[in-house]
Structure formats: structure tokens, C-alpha cells
Amino acid sequence: MKLITFEKDGRELAGVLSRNERFVLPVSSLGLPYESMQELICGLTAAERQLLSDAAAGQDGQGLPVESVRLLAPIPCPAQDVICLGINYMDHADEASRYKADAFGGERPYPIYFSKRVNRAVADHEPIPAHENLVDSLDYECELAVIIGRDTKNVSEEEAADCIFGYTILNDVSARNVQTRHKQWYFGKSLDGFTPMGPCILTDDEVAFPPKLSVRSRVNGELRQNSTTELLIFGVAHVISELSSGMTLKAGTIIATGTPAGVGMGFTPPRFLHPGDVVECSIEGIGSLTNPVH
Ligand code: MG
Numbered sequence: 001m002k003l004i005t006f007e008k009d010g011r012e013l014a015g016v017l018s019r020n021e022r023f024v025l026p027v028s029s030l031g032l033p034y035e036s037m038q039e040l041i042c043g044l045t046a047a048e049r050q051l052l053s054d055a056a057a058g059q060d061g062q063g064l065p066v067e068s069v070r071l072l073a074p075i076p077c078p079a080q081d082v083i084c085l086g087i088n089y090m091d092h093a094d095e096a097s098r099y100k101a102d103a104f105g106g107e108r109p110y111p112i113y114f115s116k117r118v119n120r121a122v123a124d125h126e127p128i129p130a131h132e133n134l135v136d137s138l139d140y141e142c143e144l145a146v147i148i149g150r151d152t153k154n155v156s157e158e159e160a161a162d163c164i165f166g167y168t169i170l171n172d173v174s175a176r177n178v179q180t181r182h183k184q185w186y187f188g189k190s191l192d193g194f195t196p197m198g199p200c201i202l203t204d205d206e207v208a209f210p211p212k213l214s215v216r217s218r219v220n221g222e223l224r225q226n227s228t229t230e231l232l233i234f235g236v237a238h239v240i241s242e243l244s245s246g247m248t249l250k251a252g253t254i255i256a257t258g259t260p261a262g263v264g265m266g267f268t269p270p271r272f273l274h275p276g277d278v279v280e281c282s283i284e285g286i287g288s289l290t291n292p293v294h
Helices: 037-043 046-058 090-099 176-181 236-244
Strands: 002-008 011-017 023-026 070-072 082-086 112-116 142-148 164-171 197-203 214-219 222-228 254-256 278-283 287-292
Touching: 002 023, 002 037, 011 037, 011 046, 070 197, 142 214, 142 236, 142 278, 164 254, 164 278, 164 287, 197 287, 236 254
Parallel strands: 082 254
Antiparallel strands: 002 011, 002 070, 002 197, 011 023, 082 112, 142 164, 142 254, 164 197, 214 222, 214 278, 278 287
């Protein structure tokens, strides 16, 4: 099923989409004690999950028409920074080191982990601010994001799938000039509005593990990225197992798994984003996330 967060009459509510995706049912209307997606992720029992799934399957034609609500990012204000994988597709490693070898080149026997502050995630169709006072090289990165479903510590790769709540699309918007002038990438990845996310969370039961999903992005309709999560260098199970060996991954943790080739810095000359451009990120089964640059 697909879960969304939406605004109705000034309240932010979690809801489940009907199978035909034309209606949304607030989970609170089904008798569940959760308003926000974070509460739902932390508290949802197996029986409640089944109830939601049944409601999604049986409620076509009922609930609120999707056009009557304002869609928000599925987790509008993450409880913690997003954990990101850097350089996690081989073809992106090649294009990044061509762009700036000192910043992106070299051997990497272990994953690159960095974090991304998200004061508020940007919803589908909301604008990405260009920050022209600070940024001269605005870039996009379409990524599969994993949502952790329960507090997770010391799990093996075999156990990792059981810790996943679902998946969403995350655009890891990046200011290349800011990202590379500082020793760490944090600032250049964390400007306000740099985390479009959504449009929904696709629950893990709908995705075979490990996920083998096409990942694509378009800028102004032109295909830029076209890959598959089968090509992740460090896969989802490895990442969850490795991180959880030393740190608790709290329920609601968002892990962005990295981006394939085709980002703006990968072109010669680079093709960065400018106000007026429209970026569309899409992942098989989840949908698409479209954002104009302002
Ligand atoms: Mg990224």
C-alpha cells in the first residue's frame, strides 16, 4: 500500500491511498491512534497494518478525493538527519571523479556515509529554492530512500529486511560549490528546501528484497538518469547491518541509498539547475516526484 501525509483544514495527517490512487483515507478515520506518519511508523502493529491494507484495497470511491487535500512529504519533518550514501553507483563514481577528482576520486573499500539536515522536506510539486546568493552549481540526485520501521540494533544482513517499513523517493539536492569547498559535504547538502521527498511511502511488503527498481530522473522532460537499484555498490542489507552494528537506527530513520550517473555535474560541460527548470525523479512502483526550481 501507499501511505501519504497530507494537509486538510490546517492539520497534517497520515493517510492511506486507495488502490486507484484517487482517494485518501486518514488513518485516524479507521480508528487508529496515529495522526502523523512518524507516530504511525513507531506504533503500527501487524494487525493495524492489515487493516490499513484492507482499507486501501476496499475503499476505491470512498475517502477524500486526493485533489481535495494538499499533499505533503510523507515525513515532513524527520526526527533526525537523513543518513545518506555517497558515491554508491559505479557509473556515478566515474562521473563525479571526472568533475572533481580531489573531491570525489580515490579508492573506497567502505561506504561513504554522510548526513543531510532536513528542517522540512519538500513535497511533490513544491519548489526547490535555488539559493542564488550562495549556490552556482545546483544539482539533482534521484535516490531510493529506505524508511526504518522499528528501533534497529545489531542486525545481520539476513535480518535487515525485517527492519524496513517502506520506501520513498528522495531528491538529494546538492550545491556542488558548497559541497566541495568544505571538507565535509553536510552544508552543501542541507540548505533549506534541498530534500524533496515523496510522493508516498510504498510499504515494504510490495517490494521484493533486495529491491530491484528502476531509478530515473528528467530535467524539463529530458531523461538524465536511467538506472536500477540492482547496481548499488553497497546494498540495503549491508548498509542497515553495518550501521546498526554500532548505532541504533530509530524507527522513522531515513536512509538515502545514493544516486546513479546522469546528474548535472556528470556532463561536460556540467548541466546544473536554474530557476524555471523542472526536475522529475521516478522510481518503479513508488511513483514520481516533480519539483520546479525557484
Ligand atoms: Mg546523494
